[in-house]
Amino acid sequence: MSPSERYGCTGCDASILIDPVNGDNSTEKNAAPNRSIQGYEVIDEIKTKLEEVCPQTVSCADITAIAARDAVSFQREPMWPVYGGRRDGRESLASEALRDLPSGGANFTSLHNLFARFGLDDTDLVALSGAHTIGVAHCTVISRRLFNFTGKGDTDPSLSPEYANFLKTKCSNPPNPTTTVDLDRDSSLAFDSHYYEGLGRSEGLLASDAALLTNQRTKYLVQRFQNFWVFKDAFARSMVKMGAIEVLTGNNGEIRNNCRVIN
Numbered sequence: 001m002s003p004s005e006r007y008g009c010t011g012c013d014a015s016i017l018i019d020p021v022n023g024d025n026s027t028e029k030n031a032a033p034n035r036s037i038q039g040y041e042v043i044d045e046i047k048t049k050l051e052e053v054c055p056q057t058v059s060c061a062d063i064t065a066i067a068a069r070d071a072v073s074f075q076r077e078p079m080w081p082v083y084g085g086r087r088d089g090r091e092s093l094a095s096e097a098l099r100d101l102p103s104g105g106a107n108f109t110s111l112h113n114l115f116a117r118f119g120l121d122d123t124d125l126v127a128l129s130g131a132h133t134i135g136v137a138h139c140t141v142i143s144r145r146l147f148n149f150t151g152k153g154d155t156d157p158s159l160s161p162e163y164a165n166f167l168k169t170k171c172s173n174p175p176n177p178t179t180t181v182d183l184d185r186d187s188s189l190a191f192d193s194h195y196y197e198g199l200g201r202s203e204g205l206l207a208s209d210a211a212l213l214t215n216q217r218t219k220y221l222v223q224r225f226q227n228f229w230v231f232k233d234a235f236a237r238s239m240v241k242m243g244a245i246e247v248l249t250g251n252n253g254e255i256r257n258n259c260r261v262i263n
């Protein structure tokens with residue numbers, strides 16, 4: 001049985017882009033782990049221009065894969081090849097996001113098992129976690145680590161005390177639901193290897209980041225990826241692999257006219 005037969009249609013099919021209709025909360029976009037995603041208008045803008053020059057040709061799934069590559073490559077050469085030809089899914093289910101997205105509180109075993117279900121190994125896990133060199137997490141996601149780790153008002157001992165104190169100056173207890181902190185303390189707007197350097201100093205913001213230090217091989221990779229060029233090559237390879245997960249081709253799926261709406 002292929003992973004897609006076992007696990008439904010989670011994959012690179014732009015199902016995340018579908019807007020809920022009439023307040024229907026069951027689409028992927030509305031699933032709790034996806035609610036903070038932004039930037040959908042960027043995909044709309046690209047799609048509108050493409051439809052003007054070559055209608056019904058480039059799928060929203062391909063646009064998303066290329067935009068993800070270019071978002072981190074624009075200062076340099078394109079960092080990896082994006083093979084086109086993906087088709088767009090005709091289904092978008094919140095239940096799949098809840099089932100298939102790893103939690104920020106996940107330990108190594110659950111991260112390993114989840115990635116393995118999609119054919120991704122521990123090198124992919126560590127390399128793709130490097131995407132946390134960019135962006136932010138909400139205080140709500142890390143509040144327990146800071147203020148009530150074992151239910152006794154304590155702090156996760158796997159966080160460096162200095163970093164934990166710094167985070168406590170950013171996140172209140174109880175957390176403000178809209179407050180965020182940088183995932184990479186040093187340079188959260190740059191694609192670099194500072195995420196791994198921070199992790200090596202016990203400054204992994206999410207429990208899932210810190211979990212990469214709890215396995216010998218992934219801990220070794222965290223050290224290796226502190227070299228930007230080693231990280232960049234591994235990230236590129238893993239993005240190509242992730243971009244091929246359960247892709248729809250042939251007569252499956254469609255080329256959407258509007259990335260937010262199933263045709």
Ligand code: HEM
Pocket residue numbers: 036037038102103104105106111125128129131132134135136137138139141183206208
């Ligand atoms: C290894 C398993 C992963 C876990 C457990 C995880 C978990 C999370 C969590 C909890 C957040 C914070 C969300 C929020 O508070 O709004 C986050 C943010 C982010 N994640 Fe991951 N993630 C994982 C893998 C990935 C991968 C594979 C990528 C992309 C290749 C990625 C890219 C990002 C980015 C860019 C952000 C920042 C979003 C923003 O600034 O709004 N993550 N992740």
